[in-house]
Amino acid sequence: MAEYVLEVQNIDKVYGQGETEVYALRNLSFKVKRGEFMLIVGSSGSGKSTLLNMIGLLDRPTRGKVIIDGVDTSTLNDNQLSAFRNSKLGFIFQFSNLLSDLTVLENVTLPRKIQGSIQNSSDEAKTLLKTVGLENQMHKFANQISGGQAQRVAITRALIAKPAVVLADEPTGNLDSVSAETTVQLLKSLNRKLYQTFIIVTHDRHQFGEVDKVVTIKDGRILKEEMEANLT
């Protein structure tokens, strides 16, 4: 098993061509070890969400490589990328992005259904939902629960397929302070309990306290990379 679960190698992301060319990311490189809890921070427009899209294989870099779990993802075609996202990556979005026409339980098991490994998926989903305190909400539709609850459902959805890396884009950005604190503690406890790698994009680094690594982005470049940082 590779030491680093994620390697970002010299990636550029360029929008437009010729005179209208704009660099959203420029020559970015860093590595993430398995089980690390890492933050990507930066001001609005710094390129942190663009970077997360590259790491999440939702967008392709113009140049450079993203290597996840030892696989150079630049060699994968569209179908392989989908399958790779499904098996190796978990996503937590700012607005939870649950499918409102599915129940909580159905939302959580969806990545496993897409994977085709539905055996025990329902039981595992129920266990995860119990872990996040939502065992009584599992048969409600996604639009019938609160924002904080929805974000916890999104966290369990991200974990159900046992991904190599969980990516979170401003996971507390749409929550009240109490729900935000609960979410942060949940993510950190899951990191410790499951030895799960988390990469979190946030504009509020202090919310997360002590973390393994912080990468600060400014104007599409890495401004600094801090290890084992206590940000409180």
Next chain:
Amino acid sequence: MDYRAQIGIRFITRRKGSLIAASLAVAIAILVVQVNSVIFQGLYDAIVRDQINYRFGHVYITRQEDFITKSDFVLINWLERIPYVQAAAPRIETVASINATINGKLIHDYSVPVIGVDPVLDREASTMYQTVGAGGQYVTYRNSVVVGAMVDRDLGGPQVGDSIKLKFKDQFGNDVLRRLTIVGITATAGSVGLDNGVIMNIDTLREILDRPHETQSIIVRLNDPTKDVDVKNLFLAAYPSTADKFKAQTIEESAEQTLSGFRSGIALINLVGYFGMMSSAFAVVTIQMMQVSSKTRDIGVMRAIGAKRKDVLLVFIFQGMVIGLIGAGLGTVMGVAYTAYAKETHMTFQGSLALEVKYNWTSIIQTDILAFVLAVVASIYPAYKATKLEPVEAMRVG
């Protein structure tokens, strides 16, 4: 259940407005085709029914360019030995000038078609005798005549018991004048019978035309109408046309002149119905495009967590299948209900001719399948558009 089917079903069933609109578009298209079928196919079948009942039977036997000289008794006996034959009867058709007088005063003088029937055999082979109105009777007596309702009207309304004078030409071209007593007046729905002609005893007509023992045609009624070609072929085998110059025709052949134009009309009407179905497909395309638009974020999320483009395609194809199934089901219920109503109320065409309403399950199922397939095909383009959404863009737009 496959998760793509589950999501497709949920997407459409939880948006009841879209589901109702799309399903109704499909259902109404089926209903239009079914209503067309009930009215126009029913009218066609009613005309065929009356042509069989009044004029041609299921098999119509004539002799090429001449009268049948072989004994009708022999021919009918032969025909009635075929198990599929219910009855057969001879007929002669000609034209006569009619002089109608009331109280000795000439009312009218014009040509009418005359049909000579055997009053006994004809009751078995046709139902023309049933068209004689109340108070009348069939042409049992030699000098009796039944006049059609329109002839009667044109003649100023002579009653049963009045007499009319008919002028014939015999086979040698000589005028033969004969006074006949009206014993009945026929009235048929839609005037498909002999409302514009007169019926008389075949023996009297043979005598007038100077054609003793001759017959112009034999109508054959079958107890199994599907055997018409068999009966025709059996007859022609027994009486080869080279020797007797017989001509035997099924109802489709004998009534071809009447029915051919009508068939084209039905084809045109059906075409209009199928164009209606195409319009419903466009409605499904529009509603499915709206569905894709409203589910853009969900599509983005599905793609982000690993769904492939073909999975997204299948979600919307399943959605189309739900629309097709519900629409076809609803359309069938509405179409069958209309058919049942038409049948139970003995629906008539323009208040006159009773439609021959049948439950044509083959046609209903074909229409349902076509509507279902169209709903699915109409979903392909919106589904394809959905697959083209990139996850990042889709989640941003949604």
